[in-house]
Amino acid sequence: MKPGLIEVIAFLAKEMPAHAAQVESPFLRKQLGATGMALTIISQEIDRAVPRRLEENAAIRAIFRTALSVVTDPALERSLAEEALRQEDDLRLSSLEAENDRLRELLIQLHACVETISNPAAYALNETIWQELRLQTERRRTSFLKI
Amino acid sequence: MPEPVGLQELNERLSAYIEFKSPEEGKAIIGGLQRLPGGSSREMYRFHLRRQSTGGEESTARALILRKDPPGQGLVAASERRAEFGVIRALRGTDVPVPDVFWLEEDAAHLGAPFFVLAEITGCETNGALFSKLPYSAVRNSIAESKWSILGKLARLDPETLGLTSLLPVTAPEECWQRELAFWETMVENNRLGPQPITSATIRYLRRHPLPPPHRLSIVHGDYRTGNFLFGSDGKVHGVLDWEMAHLGDPLEDLAYSLSRQWALGDMTLRGNLAPLEIAIAQWERASGMVVDQEALRWWRLFSTVKCQGLWASGAAGWRSGLTPDMVMVMAAWSCGATHEREALELMDHL
Numbered sequence: 337m338k339p340g341l342i343e344v345i346a347f348l349a350k351e352m353p354a355h356a357a358q359v360e361s362p363f364l365r366k367q368l369g370a371t372g373m374a375l376t377i378i379s380q381e382i383d384r385a386v387p388r389r390l391e392e393n394a395a396i397r398a399i400f401r402t403a404l405s406v407v408t409d410p411a412l413e414r415s416l417a418e419e420a421l422r423q424e425d426d427l428r429l430s431s432l433e434a435e436n437d438r439l440r441e442l443l444i445q446l447h448a449c450v451e452t453i454s455n456p457a458a459y460a461l462n463e464t465i466w467q468e469l470r471l472q473t474e475r476r477r478t479s480f481l482k483i
Numbered sequence: 484m485p486e487p488v489g490l491q492e493l494n495e496r497l498s499a500y501i502e503f504k505s506p507e508e509g510k511a512i513i514g515g516l517q518r519l520p521g522g523s524s525r526e527m528y529r530f531h532l533r534r535q536s537t538g539g540e541e542s543t544a545r546a547l548i549l550r551k552d553p554p555g556q557g558l559v560a561a562s563e564r565r566a567e568f569g570v571i572r573a574l575r576g577t578d579v580p581v582p583d584v585f586w587l588e589e590d591a592a593h594l595g596a597p598f599f600v601l602a603e604i605t606g607c608e609t610n611g612a613l614f615s616k617l618p619y620s621a622v623r624n625s626i627a628e629s630k631w632s633i634l635g636k637l638a639r640l641d642p643e644t645l646g647l648t649s650l651l652p653v654t655a656p657e658e659c660w661q662r663e664l665a666f667w668e669t670m671v672e673n674n675r676l677g678p679q680p681i682t683s684a685t686i687r688y689l690r691r692h693p694l695p696p697p698h699r700l701s702i703v704h705g706d707y708r709t710g711n712f713l714f715g716s717d718g719k720v721h722g723v724l725d726w727e728m729a730h731l732g733d734p735l736e737d738l739a740y741s742l743s744r745q746w747a748l749g750d751m752t753l754r755g756n757l758a759p760l761e762i763a764i765a766q767w768e769r770a771s772g773m774v775v776d777q778e779a780l781r782w783w784r785l786f787s788t789v790k791c792q793g794l795w796a797s798g799a800a801g802w803r804s805g806l807t808p809d810m811v812m813v814m815a816a817w818s819c820g821a822t823h824e825r826e827a828l829e830l831m832d833h834l
Contacts, residue, residue, distance in 0.1 A: 363517070
Protein backbone atom coordinates (compact mmCIF):
# COMPACT_ATOMS: atom_id res chain seq x y z
CA MET A 337 0.00 0.00 0.00
CA LYS A 338 1.34 3.43 -0.85
CA PRO A 339 2.07 5.81 2.03
CA GLY A 340 -0.97 7.90 2.98
CA LEU A 341 -1.11 11.67 3.26
CA ILE A 342 -1.38 11.70 7.04
CA GLU A 343 1.38 9.15 7.41
CA VAL A 344 3.79 11.17 5.26
CA ILE A 345 3.03 14.49 6.93
CA ALA A 346 3.38 12.94 10.40
CA PHE A 347 6.74 11.47 9.32
CA LEU A 348 7.96 14.86 8.08
CA ALA A 349 6.82 16.46 11.32
CA LYS A 350 9.04 14.07 13.27
CA GLU A 351 11.95 14.48 10.86
CA MET A 352 12.14 18.25 11.23
CA PRO A 353 13.48 18.41 14.80
CA ALA A 354 16.19 15.87 13.90
CA HIS A 355 17.29 18.02 10.95
CA ALA A 356 16.99 21.18 13.01
CA ALA A 357 19.48 19.91 15.57
CA GLN A 358 22.16 19.76 12.88
CA VAL A 359 21.66 23.32 11.66
CA GLU A 360 24.14 25.90 12.89
CA SER A 361 22.03 29.04 12.50
CA PRO A 362 19.82 29.54 15.59
CA PHE A 363 17.22 31.27 13.43
CA LEU A 364 16.98 28.42 10.92
CA ARG A 365 16.99 25.87 13.74
CA LYS A 366 13.93 27.55 15.24
CA GLN A 367 12.36 27.86 11.80
CA LEU A 368 12.69 24.10 11.20
CA GLY A 369 11.36 23.35 14.67
CA ALA A 370 8.31 25.53 14.09
CA THR A 371 7.79 23.92 10.67
CA GLY A 372 7.79 20.51 12.36
CA MET A 373 5.14 21.71 14.83
CA ALA A 374 3.04 23.11 12.00
CA LEU A 375 3.23 19.77 10.17
CA THR A 376 2.16 17.99 13.36
CA ILE A 377 -0.95 20.17 13.53
CA ILE A 378 -1.67 19.61 9.83
CA SER A 379 -1.35 15.84 10.31
CA GLN A 380 -3.84 16.03 13.19
CA GLU A 381 -6.23 18.31 11.32
CA ILE A 382 -6.25 16.89 7.81
CA ASP A 383 -8.57 13.96 8.44
CA ARG A 384 -11.13 15.82 10.49
CA ALA A 385 -11.10 19.19 8.72
CA VAL A 386 -14.16 18.57 6.54
CA PRO A 387 -16.40 16.78 9.10
CA ARG A 388 -15.45 19.33 11.75
CA ARG A 389 -16.61 22.22 9.57
CA LEU A 390 -19.77 20.42 8.50
CA GLU A 391 -20.61 19.69 12.13
CA GLU A 392 -19.87 23.23 13.22
CA ASN A 393 -21.78 24.88 10.41
CA ALA A 394 -24.81 22.73 11.21
CA ALA A 395 -24.56 23.60 14.92
CA ILE A 396 -24.43 27.32 14.19
CA ARG A 397 -27.39 27.10 11.81
CA ALA A 398 -29.37 25.33 14.54
CA ILE A 399 -28.63 28.27 16.85
CA PHE A 400 -29.81 30.67 14.17
CA ARG A 401 -33.10 28.81 13.89
CA THR A 402 -33.64 29.06 17.66
CA ALA A 403 -32.66 32.75 17.54
CA LEU A 404 -35.44 33.60 15.09
CA SER A 405 -37.93 33.58 17.96
CA VAL A 406 -35.66 35.71 20.18
CA VAL A 407 -34.24 38.58 18.13
CA THR A 408 -36.40 41.50 17.12
CA ASP A 409 -34.00 43.37 14.85
CA PRO A 410 -35.50 42.89 11.36
CA ALA A 411 -32.19 43.00 9.44
CA LEU A 412 -30.52 40.49 11.75
CA GLU A 413 -33.62 38.30 11.68
CA ARG A 414 -33.53 38.28 7.87
CA SER A 415 -29.83 37.32 7.80
CA LEU A 416 -30.38 34.56 10.35
CA ALA A 417 -33.31 33.16 8.38
CA GLU A 418 -31.28 33.12 5.16
CA GLU A 419 -28.25 31.43 6.72
CA ALA A 420 -30.36 28.95 8.69
CA LEU A 421 -31.72 27.54 5.44
CA ARG A 422 -28.49 27.42 3.47
CA GLN A 423 -26.78 24.07 2.86
CA GLU A 424 -23.29 23.19 1.74
CA ASP A 425 -23.15 22.28 -1.94
CA ASP A 426 -19.35 22.34 -2.22
CA LEU A 427 -17.36 20.08 0.08
CA ARG A 428 -13.94 21.49 -0.73
CA LEU A 429 -12.20 22.61 2.43
CA SER A 430 -11.74 26.17 1.18
CA SER A 431 -15.48 26.49 0.49
CA LEU A 432 -16.45 25.01 3.86
CA GLU A 433 -13.99 27.34 5.55
CA ALA A 434 -15.50 30.37 3.79
CA GLU A 435 -18.98 29.23 4.85
CA ASN A 436 -17.76 28.71 8.40
CA ASP A 437 -16.30 32.22 8.44
CA ARG A 438 -19.57 33.72 7.25
CA LEU A 439 -21.57 31.81 9.85
CA ARG A 440 -19.20 32.71 12.68
CA GLU A 441 -19.33 36.35 11.64
CA LEU A 442 -23.10 36.30 11.92
CA LEU A 443 -22.83 34.39 15.21
CA ILE A 444 -20.80 37.31 16.60
CA GLN A 445 -23.57 39.73 15.59
CA LEU A 446 -26.21 37.48 17.09
CA HIS A 447 -24.27 37.04 20.34
CA ALA A 448 -23.80 40.80 20.73
CA CYS A 449 -27.52 41.31 20.13
CA VAL A 450 -28.64 38.56 22.52
CA GLU A 451 -26.51 40.03 25.32
CA THR A 452 -28.66 43.16 25.22
CA ILE A 453 -32.01 41.36 25.52
CA SER A 454 -33.43 40.71 28.99
CA ASN A 455 -35.82 37.79 28.91
CA PRO A 456 -35.57 34.06 29.71
CA ALA A 457 -35.39 33.00 26.05
CA ALA A 458 -32.47 35.34 25.43
CA TYR A 459 -30.66 34.12 28.55
CA ALA A 460 -31.10 30.53 27.40
CA LEU A 461 -29.89 31.38 23.90
CA ASN A 462 -26.89 33.18 25.36
CA GLU A 463 -25.98 30.02 27.29
CA THR A 464 -26.41 27.93 24.14
CA ILE A 465 -24.06 30.23 22.24
CA TRP A 466 -21.40 30.01 24.97
CA GLN A 467 -21.74 26.23 24.94
CA GLU A 468 -21.22 26.23 21.17
CA LEU A 469 -18.16 28.50 21.52
CA ARG A 470 -16.67 26.07 24.02
CA LEU A 471 -17.35 23.21 21.60
CA GLN A 472 -15.67 25.16 18.83
CA THR A 473 -12.45 25.24 20.85
CA GLU A 474 -12.79 21.48 21.40
CA ARG A 475 -13.24 20.88 17.66
CA ARG A 476 -10.03 22.81 17.04
CA ARG A 477 -8.07 21.07 19.77
CA THR A 478 -4.54 20.05 18.80
CA SER A 479 -1.77 18.44 20.83
CA PHE A 480 -0.32 21.92 21.46
CA LEU A 481 -3.41 23.29 23.20
CA LYS A 482 -2.55 24.01 26.82
CA ILE A 483 -5.97 24.11 28.48
CA MET B 484 9.94 49.57 2.29
CA PRO B 485 13.53 49.25 3.61
CA GLU B 486 15.75 46.95 1.57
CA PRO B 487 16.69 43.52 2.97
CA VAL B 488 20.39 43.06 3.72
CA GLY B 489 22.34 39.75 3.60
CA LEU B 490 24.61 38.61 6.46
CA GLN B 491 27.93 39.42 4.73
CA GLU B 492 26.72 42.83 3.65
CA LEU B 493 25.26 43.45 7.09
CA ASN B 494 28.65 42.66 8.63
CA GLU B 495 30.41 45.18 6.38
CA ARG B 496 27.83 47.91 6.82
CA LEU B 497 27.65 47.44 10.58
CA SER B 498 31.46 47.68 10.85
CA ALA B 499 31.42 50.85 8.78
CA TYR B 500 28.67 52.32 10.94
CA ILE B 501 30.46 51.60 14.22
CA GLU B 502 33.68 53.15 12.85
CA PHE B 503 31.66 56.15 11.70
CA LYS B 504 30.11 56.58 15.17
CA SER B 505 33.31 56.07 17.16
CA PRO B 506 36.34 56.71 14.91
CA GLU B 507 38.60 57.34 17.89
CA GLU B 508 38.36 53.65 18.87
CA GLY B 509 39.86 52.44 15.61
CA LYS B 510 38.80 49.84 13.12
CA ALA B 511 35.69 47.82 13.98
CA ILE B 512 36.12 44.08 13.47
CA ILE B 513 32.90 42.09 13.65
CA GLY B 514 32.87 38.33 14.08
CA GLY B 515 30.31 35.60 14.60
CA LEU B 516 27.42 37.58 13.17
CA GLN B 517 24.32 35.38 13.17
CA ARG B 518 20.60 35.90 13.20
CA LEU B 519 18.80 34.79 16.35
CA PRO B 520 15.27 33.47 16.66
CA GLY B 521 12.73 35.49 18.65
CA GLY B 522 12.49 39.24 18.74
CA SER B 523 9.43 38.85 16.57
CA SER B 524 8.88 42.55 16.03
CA ARG B 525 12.55 43.15 15.22
CA GLU B 526 15.25 41.08 13.54
CA MET B 527 17.84 40.12 16.14
CA TYR B 528 21.52 39.40 15.49
CA ARG B 529 24.37 38.42 17.78
CA PHE B 530 27.96 39.47 17.06
CA HIS B 531 31.34 40.06 18.66
CA LEU B 532 33.04 43.40 18.27
CA ARG B 533 36.76 44.05 18.54
CA ARG B 534 38.41 47.40 17.90
CA GLN B 535 41.84 47.67 16.30
CA SER B 536 43.95 50.76 16.87
CA THR B 537 46.10 52.32 14.15
CA GLY B 538 49.08 50.63 15.84
CA GLY B 539 47.43 47.23 15.27
CA GLU B 540 46.44 46.57 18.89
CA GLU B 541 43.14 44.80 19.31
CA SER B 542 40.69 45.21 22.16
CA THR B 543 39.02 42.21 23.77
CA ALA B 544 35.87 41.07 22.03
CA ARG B 545 32.57 42.45 23.27
CA ALA B 546 29.36 40.45 22.83
CA LEU B 547 26.64 42.64 21.32
CA ILE B 548 23.10 42.35 20.00
CA LEU B 549 21.73 44.20 16.99
CA ARG B 550 17.99 44.79 16.95
CA LYS B 551 17.01 45.87 13.49
CA ASP B 552 13.59 46.68 12.08
CA PRO B 553 12.38 44.01 9.67
CA PRO B 554 11.89 44.82 5.98
CA GLY B 555 8.17 45.17 6.63
CA GLN B 556 5.72 45.40 9.48
CA GLY B 557 6.57 43.34 12.56
CA LEU B 558 4.37 42.02 15.32
CA VAL B 559 3.83 45.46 16.75
CA ALA B 560 3.51 48.04 14.04
CA ALA B 561 3.23 50.90 16.49
CA SER B 562 6.35 50.02 18.46
CA GLU B 563 8.72 52.92 18.82
CA ARG B 564 12.38 51.99 18.83
CA ARG B 565 13.29 55.32 20.34
CA ALA B 566 11.01 54.64 23.30
CA GLU B 567 12.34 51.10 23.66
CA PHE B 568 15.93 52.30 23.60
CA GLY B 569 15.12 55.13 26.02
CA VAL B 570 13.32 52.85 28.49
CA ILE B 571 16.23 50.39 28.60
CA ARG B 572 18.68 53.25 29.10
CA ALA B 573 16.53 54.78 31.85
CA LEU B 574 16.34 51.47 33.71
CA ARG B 575 20.11 50.98 33.87
CA GLY B 576 21.13 51.15 37.52
CA THR B 577 17.68 50.33 38.89
CA ASP B 578 16.56 47.02 40.43
CA VAL B 579 15.34 45.94 36.99
CA PRO B 580 18.25 44.27 35.19
CA VAL B 581 18.62 45.39 31.58
CA PRO B 582 21.50 45.31 29.11
CA ASP B 583 23.77 48.24 28.32
CA VAL B 584 22.65 50.16 25.25
CA PHE B 585 25.00 51.76 22.72
CA TRP B 586 23.80 53.17 19.43
CA LEU B 587 20.33 54.06 18.24
CA GLU B 588 20.08 54.77 14.52
CA GLU B 589 16.91 55.81 12.79
CA ASP B 590 18.43 56.47 9.38
CA ALA B 591 17.73 53.39 7.23
CA ALA B 592 20.63 54.29 4.94
CA HIS B 593 23.19 52.54 7.16
CA LEU B 594 21.78 49.00 7.47
CA GLY B 595 18.71 49.12 5.27
CA ALA B 596 16.43 49.74 8.25
CA PRO B 597 16.55 51.57 11.58
CA PHE B 598 18.22 49.69 14.43
CA PHE B 599 19.89 49.83 17.78
CA VAL B 600 22.77 47.99 19.42
CA LEU B 601 22.91 46.72 22.97
CA ALA B 602 25.14 44.46 25.05
CA GLU B 603 24.52 40.74 25.11
CA ILE B 604 24.07 39.34 28.62
CA THR B 605 26.04 36.13 28.29
CA GLY B 606 25.93 32.86 30.21
CA CYS B 607 22.15 32.90 30.58
CA GLU B 608 19.15 31.13 29.08
CA THR B 609 15.72 32.24 27.90
CA ASN B 610 14.07 28.87 27.19
CA GLY B 611 11.41 28.25 29.82
CA ALA B 612 11.34 24.51 29.13
CA LEU B 613 14.68 24.36 30.96
CA PHE B 614 12.95 25.10 34.28
CA SER B 615 11.97 21.43 34.31
CA LYS B 616 15.57 20.25 33.86
CA LEU B 617 18.71 20.35 35.94
CA PRO B 618 20.44 22.55 36.89
CA TYR B 619 17.51 24.98 36.57
CA SER B 620 14.89 22.73 38.16
CA ALA B 621 16.93 22.87 41.38
CA VAL B 622 16.60 26.67 41.50
CA ARG B 623 13.13 26.97 39.95
CA ASN B 624 11.59 28.60 43.04
CA SER B 625 14.40 31.09 43.20
CA ILE B 626 13.98 32.01 39.51
CA ALA B 627 10.24 32.46 40.12
CA GLU B 628 10.93 34.75 43.07
CA SER B 629 13.42 36.71 40.99
CA LYS B 630 11.06 36.95 38.00
CA TRP B 631 7.99 38.27 39.84
CA SER B 632 10.00 40.37 42.30
CA ILE B 633 11.65 42.22 39.44
CA LEU B 634 8.22 42.85 37.94
CA GLY B 635 7.02 44.15 41.30
CA LYS B 636 10.07 46.41 41.56
CA LEU B 637 9.37 47.71 38.06
CA ALA B 638 5.86 48.65 39.23
CA ARG B 639 7.39 50.58 42.14
CA LEU B 640 9.66 52.76 40.01
CA ASP B 641 8.64 56.36 39.46
CA PRO B 642 8.46 57.01 35.69
CA GLU B 643 8.87 60.74 36.20
CA THR B 644 12.09 60.42 38.21
CA LEU B 645 13.50 58.23 35.45
CA GLY B 646 12.59 60.80 32.80
CA LEU B 647 10.09 58.49 31.14
CA THR B 648 7.08 60.78 31.31
CA SER B 649 8.69 62.87 28.60
CA LEU B 650 9.46 59.81 26.49
CA LEU B 651 6.27 57.74 26.79
CA PRO B 652 2.66 58.95 26.41
CA VAL B 653 1.09 59.77 29.75
CA THR B 654 -2.52 58.69 30.15
CA ALA B 655 -4.87 59.60 32.99
CA PRO B 656 -4.91 56.58 35.35
CA GLU B 657 -8.63 56.02 34.88
CA GLU B 658 -8.13 55.82 31.10
CA CYS B 659 -5.33 53.22 31.07
CA TRP B 660 -7.59 50.27 30.43
CA GLN B 661 -9.58 52.04 27.74
CA ARG B 662 -6.45 53.04 25.84
CA GLU B 663 -4.99 49.53 25.93
CA LEU B 664 -8.25 47.82 25.05
CA ALA B 665 -8.89 50.18 22.14
CA PHE B 666 -5.35 49.70 20.82
CA TRP B 667 -5.47 45.90 20.88
CA GLU B 668 -9.04 45.71 19.63
CA THR B 669 -7.85 47.68 16.61
CA MET B 670 -4.88 45.33 16.23
CA VAL B 671 -7.22 42.32 16.19
CA GLU B 672 -9.55 44.08 13.76
CA ASN B 673 -6.88 45.33 11.37
CA ASN B 674 -5.13 41.97 11.08
CA ARG B 675 -8.12 39.72 10.95
CA LEU B 676 -7.48 36.01 11.16
CA GLY B 677 -11.15 35.44 10.42
CA PRO B 678 -14.14 35.81 12.76
CA GLN B 679 -13.18 35.28 16.40
CA PRO B 680 -16.45 35.00 18.37
CA ILE B 681 -14.74 34.36 21.72
CA THR B 682 -12.39 37.32 21.38
CA SER B 683 -15.25 39.54 20.26
CA ALA B 684 -17.34 38.44 23.26
CA THR B 685 -14.36 39.04 25.56
CA ILE B 686 -13.96 42.59 24.28
CA ARG B 687 -17.65 43.29 24.88
CA TYR B 688 -17.37 41.80 28.38
CA LEU B 689 -14.35 44.00 29.19
CA ARG B 690 -16.21 47.11 28.04
CA ARG B 691 -19.21 46.21 30.18
CA HIS B 692 -16.98 45.93 33.26
CA PRO B 693 -14.85 49.10 33.42
CA LEU B 694 -11.92 49.16 35.83
CA PRO B 695 -11.26 51.55 38.71
CA PRO B 696 -8.04 53.62 38.34
CA PRO B 697 -4.82 51.77 39.23
CA HIS B 698 -2.86 52.33 42.46
CA ARG B 699 -0.34 54.29 40.46
CA LEU B 700 0.83 54.90 36.92
CA SER B 701 3.79 52.55 36.43
CA ILE B 702 6.23 51.49 33.77
CA VAL B 703 4.61 48.52 32.05
CA HIS B 704 6.97 46.17 30.18
CA GLY B 705 4.12 44.99 27.96
CA ASP B 706 5.50 41.53 27.11
CA TYR B 707 6.74 40.09 30.41
CA ARG B 708 6.76 36.38 29.72
CA THR B 709 8.92 33.31 29.35
CA GLY B 710 11.48 33.98 26.64
CA ASN B 711 11.82 37.66 27.42
CA PHE B 712 14.04 37.37 30.47
CA LEU B 713 17.46 35.84 30.92
CA PHE B 714 18.03 33.50 33.84
CA GLY B 715 21.07 31.72 35.20
CA SER B 716 21.75 28.48 37.04
CA ASP B 717 22.26 30.65 40.13
CA GLY B 718 18.47 31.05 40.28
CA LYS B 719 18.46 34.72 39.33
CA VAL B 720 17.05 36.72 36.45
CA HIS B 721 19.94 38.68 34.96
CA GLY B 722 18.23 40.61 32.23
CA VAL B 723 14.78 41.66 31.05
CA LEU B 724 14.57 41.95 27.28
CA ASP B 725 12.21 43.08 24.52
CA TRP B 726 10.87 46.39 25.76
CA GLU B 727 9.25 47.37 22.47
CA MET B 728 5.77 47.35 23.99
CA ALA B 729 6.77 49.29 27.11
CA HIS B 730 4.36 52.03 28.14
CA LEU B 731 3.00 53.80 31.18
CA GLY B 732 -0.08 52.19 32.64
CA ASP B 733 -1.66 49.95 35.25
CA PRO B 734 1.01 47.67 36.78
CA LEU B 735 -1.54 44.87 37.04
CA GLU B 736 -1.45 44.67 33.25
CA ASP B 737 2.06 43.21 33.38
CA LEU B 738 1.32 40.87 36.28
CA ALA B 739 -1.79 39.54 34.54
CA TYR B 740 0.07 39.00 31.26
CA SER B 741 2.87 37.14 33.04
CA LEU B 742 0.31 34.74 34.53
CA SER B 743 -1.17 33.59 31.22
CA ARG B 744 -1.50 29.85 30.74
CA GLN B 745 0.18 30.29 27.37
CA TRP B 746 3.60 30.72 28.97
CA ALA B 747 3.41 27.35 30.72
CA LEU B 748 5.93 24.98 29.21
CA GLY B 749 5.84 21.56 30.75
CA ASP B 750 4.07 21.76 34.09
CA MET B 751 0.63 23.25 33.35
CA THR B 752 -0.08 23.80 37.06
CA LEU B 753 2.73 26.35 37.19
CA ARG B 754 2.58 29.83 35.68
CA GLY B 755 5.42 30.21 33.22
CA ASN B 756 6.55 26.72 34.28
CA LEU B 757 7.79 28.35 37.48
CA ALA B 758 5.24 28.87 40.26
CA PRO B 759 1.56 28.40 41.15
CA LEU B 760 -0.65 31.41 40.53
CA GLU B 761 -1.01 32.41 44.19
CA ILE B 762 2.73 32.22 44.85
CA ALA B 763 3.54 34.38 41.83
CA ILE B 764 1.00 36.99 42.92
CA ALA B 765 2.37 37.00 46.49
CA GLN B 766 5.93 37.48 45.20
CA TRP B 767 4.80 40.43 43.09
CA GLU B 768 2.86 41.97 46.00
CA ARG B 769 5.87 41.79 48.33
CA ALA B 770 8.13 43.48 45.82
CA SER B 771 5.67 46.09 44.58
CA GLY B 772 4.25 46.99 47.99
CA MET B 773 0.77 46.79 46.47
CA VAL B 774 -2.14 44.52 47.28
CA VAL B 775 -3.67 42.97 44.19
CA ASP B 776 -7.33 43.73 43.51
CA GLN B 777 -8.42 40.26 42.36
CA GLU B 778 -11.26 41.54 40.18
CA ALA B 779 -8.97 44.03 38.47
CA LEU B 780 -6.39 41.30 37.97
CA ARG B 781 -9.02 39.07 36.40
CA TRP B 782 -9.96 41.94 34.06
CA TRP B 783 -6.36 42.33 32.97
CA ARG B 784 -5.93 38.57 32.54
CA LEU B 785 -8.94 38.58 30.23
CA PHE B 786 -7.51 41.61 28.47
CA SER B 787 -4.24 39.69 27.97
CA THR B 788 -6.12 37.08 25.96
CA VAL B 789 -7.33 39.84 23.62
CA LYS B 790 -3.90 41.45 23.44
CA CYS B 791 -2.28 38.14 22.55
CA GLN B 792 -4.86 37.52 19.83
CA GLY B 793 -3.84 40.92 18.46
CA LEU B 794 -0.18 39.92 18.56
CA TRP B 795 -0.74 36.60 16.84
CA ALA B 796 -3.06 38.17 14.25
CA SER B 797 -0.47 40.80 13.45
CA GLY B 798 2.28 38.19 13.14
CA ALA B 799 0.15 35.95 10.94
CA ALA B 800 -0.74 38.89 8.72
CA GLY B 801 2.98 39.58 8.31
CA TRP B 802 3.61 35.96 7.34
CA ARG B 803 0.69 35.81 4.91
CA SER B 804 1.78 38.97 3.16
CA GLY B 805 5.33 37.66 2.80
CA LEU B 806 6.88 40.26 5.08
CA THR B 807 8.38 37.56 7.28
CA PRO B 808 9.07 33.85 6.62
CA ASP B 809 9.02 33.12 10.36
CA MET B 810 6.98 29.93 10.91
CA VAL B 811 6.62 30.85 14.57
CA MET B 812 4.03 33.39 13.39
CA VAL B 813 1.97 30.57 11.90
CA MET B 814 2.27 28.42 14.99
CA ALA B 815 1.32 31.33 17.24
CA ALA B 816 -1.82 32.02 15.23
CA TRP B 817 -2.83 28.35 15.19
CA SER B 818 -1.85 27.14 18.60
CA CYS B 819 -1.42 30.09 20.96
CA GLY B 820 -4.65 31.68 19.72
CA ALA B 821 -6.59 28.54 20.66
CA THR B 822 -5.07 28.46 24.14
CA HIS B 823 -6.02 32.10 24.72
CA GLU B 824 -9.59 31.38 23.61
CA ARG B 825 -9.83 28.59 26.18
CA GLU B 826 -8.26 30.84 28.80
CA ALA B 827 -10.85 33.54 28.09
CA LEU B 828 -13.65 30.99 28.48
CA GLU B 829 -12.12 29.82 31.74
CA LEU B 830 -11.86 33.36 33.12
CA MET B 831 -15.48 34.13 32.18
CA ASP B 832 -16.70 30.81 33.73
CA HIS B 833 -17.75 29.31 30.41
CA LEU B 834 -15.24 26.49 30.17
